[in-house]
Amino acid sequence: MLAVGNPDLAENVAVYVPGTTAQLDSIGGDIDRVANLYRRSEKYGSGSVATIMWLGYDAPDTIIKDASMDKYAERGAPDLLSFLNGLEVDQDKHVTALGHSYGSVVIGEGANQGDLRADEIIAVGSPGMHVGQAKDLDVGEDHVWIQKAEGDPVPALGRFVHGSSAGVGIPTLPLVPSDDGFGGTILSTDTHGHSDYWKAESVSLDNQAKVIMGGHETREVGDDPELAPRPMLYR
Template sequence: MASRPRGSRSLRTLLAALVVTSVVLPVSGAARPAAVPAPAPRALAPLRDAGPGSLAGRYAVNRAGIRTAERMAEGHGDRARAHALREMARPERQFLFFDGRDGGRTTEVFGDLARAERIAVLVPGSDTSLDRYKRLLDGAVALQRELGGRSAVVAWLGYRTPSTVSPEVLTPRLAAEAAPGLRAFTGAVAALRPTARISVLCHSYAAVVCGRAAPGLEATDLVLFGSPGAGADSVAALHTRATVWAGRGDDDWIADVPHGQVHLPFGTVGLGADPVAPGFGARVFPAGPGGHSDYLRPGSVSLRNLARIVSGRAPSEGSRHA
């Protein structure tokens, strides 16, 4: 019997996954706690002044908002959220933006943004929120330390990330909603620090966000790692002037995710072609051993090469062109 085309198998796999997650979602959603109340963020002027005094004032305003959110979480009886917010309100933390509603939206700076010559905008993937912020925090700290002086890492949690066990993680809908905000933010950073080298680093589902934001994105490099797709079939389809990089760890389960997109009456299912595949056209960098959550692990090949890309240097250990 003749084998079915690979595209047909991918289509069946995508549709099967959609059915499974559609069944699982109501069960997992029902187990979630009620939304924790938080104040609306205070309106701030556009980010135009990179002076230390201006940034310090912005950080102070957001710190006050975080403390208010902490008190509201405590009053709501969510001690875990209150504890997380208490940590975020520490004097050394630097938030350009904070909104504790609907899972949380934050933009946190690591390093000295006012003097940075190299800036990495780090965009997280699925299951990232105020309650699951530590992985993003640890990764941003590790990357900034690897980069060293005259650098800054900005952790941009500017969108509602999908749950890994949900139909939303199989579609680009949330990414499409997030893309304008990411594009606007990188534009503001570029205007703030016009001589700095800016790289946008996109983990997992965030690669879809970055793919949607790519046209007009103010960045020298666009780096996709642990990516299930970028919402496109090729680098050319991203319509970006940035150099596009892609990497995947040897033990990352994302390699087994079916790639491609299916356009159905109710929307699009699938996240596009595999960014590390030769036909996609990205510059593939070695990510070494490690799983889906290990790319920013201190001492790893992937962290070292991400830092090299942000610094404008070639990745090490056998970098190749796909």
């Protein structure tokens, strides 16, 4: 675990769960992401913030061979649940669980295995979450937020591995979070591909910061002067 800010004292805490190939000896890119999240969140809204890079699970080593397996999420989910439970000792904290790629699978599996103690979930470039709909993720579908950038192939590639049917009684394609039938709220992105959602000064990053700081509950674009000139946040 690496934190930017003080998670013990912060009123708003984001736990970023990285995806495939995340390893301690090559974690620099993920550290940059949580640092960007912290800087952007600190400028938005009110209250203090901390962002955490949580690598408390054995992430898949390779995309083709390992990322298709459930075992990494199944083994990592209990540790994520325990970590989130520790944060929620302070009931006044606003906690966001943010999963990138396979990290979102770990979060979804956590909801399958237990009670996911978070206030918000953000699934970014998700290949599926082992649940069929946002309402199955413990936080309520109004608190599930999804980003899928143009040119990100992972949701389509992961559908038949980590996607899940909606359980409506008829055969359907497995759903991933960015599908309309999944529920939750799709956040606008202005980045491209699978890895640039945390690009500084991007709308993609702004929208994550708004969720972390609780600012999306008003559903208003202009609720912060610094963000008001940005494009519409919902589609």
